[in-house]
Amino acid sequence: SQKIEQNSExxxxxxxxxxxxxxxxxxxxxxxxxxxxxxxxxxxxxxxxIRENEKxxxxxxxxxxxxxxxxxxxxxxxxxxxxxxxxYLCALGTNQGGKLIFGQGTELSVKP
Amino acid sequence: xxVVSQHPSRVICKSGTSVKIECxxxxxxxxxxxxxxxxxxxxxxxxxxxxxxxxxTYEQGVEKDKFLINHASLTLSTLTVTSAHxxxxxxxxxxxxxxxxxxxxxxxxxxxxxxx
Numbered sequence: 739s740q741k742i743e744q745n746s747e748x749x750x751x752x753x754x755x756x757x758x759x760x761x762x763x764x765x766x767x768x769x770x771x772x773x774x775x776x777x778x779x780x781x782x783x784x785x786x787x788i789r790e791n792e793k794x795x796x797x798x799x800x801x802x803x804x805x806x807x808x809x810x811x812x813x814x815x816x817x818x819x820x821x822x823x824x825x826y827l828c829a830l831g832t833n834q835g836g837k838l839i840f841g842q843g844t845e846l847s848v849k850p
Numbered sequence: 851x852x853v854v855s856q857h858p859s860r861v862i863c864k865s866g867t868s869v870k871i872e873c874x875x876x877x878x879x880x881x882x883x884x885x886x887x888x889x890x891x892x893x894x895x896x897x898x899x900x901x902x903x904x905x906x907t908y909e910q911g912v913e914k915d916k917f918l919i920n921h922a923s924l925t926l927s928t929l930t931v932t933s934a935h936x937x938x939x940x941x942x943x944x945x946x947x948x949x950x951x952x953x954x955x956x957x958x959x960x961x962x963x964x965x966x
Contacts, residue, residue: 770953781854781943781957782894827893835899835907836882836947838955842893 740766742841744828750847751818759813759844761828766839768830771804771811776825776843785826786813818848851877854946856958863934864966870930871961873944879924880946884955885917888941900927924949934965 741764751757761771770789774782788795788804788811795802801814815822825845829838853876863869873883881902886894898908898919906919918930927946931938941962945955 772954774957779941779960779962781856781945781960784954784956787954831953836953836955837884837896837899839896840894 740764740839742766742828742830742839744826744841745844748845748847750849753818753820753848753850755818757815757818757822757846757848759826759828759846761811761813761841763809763830766809766830767806767832769833770831771802772829772831772838773800773802773811773813774827774829776827778825782827815846820848820850822846823848852948852954852956853877854944854956854958856942856944856961858961859959860962860964862964862966865935866933868930868932869934869963870928871942871944871963873927873929873946873958875925875946875956878946878956879949880927881924881949883921883927883944883946885919885927885929886943886945888943888960894943897929931963934963936965939963939965 743762772787773785776782786802788802799816803812825843827843828841831838855874857872883900885897888894897912898906900906900919900921902921908914921927943960945957
């Protein structure tokens, strides 16, 4: 069955360091992958989309890689700040109907 | 742009009553909207895909007669939880994609439902 796994543990890092979050999937061939941020009690907010034919995407302090051979995406936040503390969700999508399948999320905590 | 609102943000109801949740795209048209539920510390689970002017498509295991979805316009979809029970208590979130195209889903702020 289709399965998406993100870092199982919460991630605690020091301010200024680079946070790296992992998203692995099995039995799935996504056309694209998206990363969202979710704060407690709020809806997710879109961050980045990367397509199956793209290896890397950047947006300000964010970088996403996508390896369809390894079936893995890495999400990096450089020069992390306490305001980056949140849960980060990866989501896989196909070109059929726009449905997304979400991972369980990784809770990131950036300490000052 | 791409703002989605939900109303109400929180609702408490008695067991057996029905609750309607509205999802609106405020500054764009959305042919397709999605309804999710999320339990604490868990991922978003897709309940159904709502298309304007047609019947919603429900995910396996989601009772269509219990979770009624109506998408009567390009900016409004509603989810009605009928005969609510305590196990329906959850965080319900909607999202919308632009009619003009694109795969990004824009999420509403969510509705916290508590059934007593």
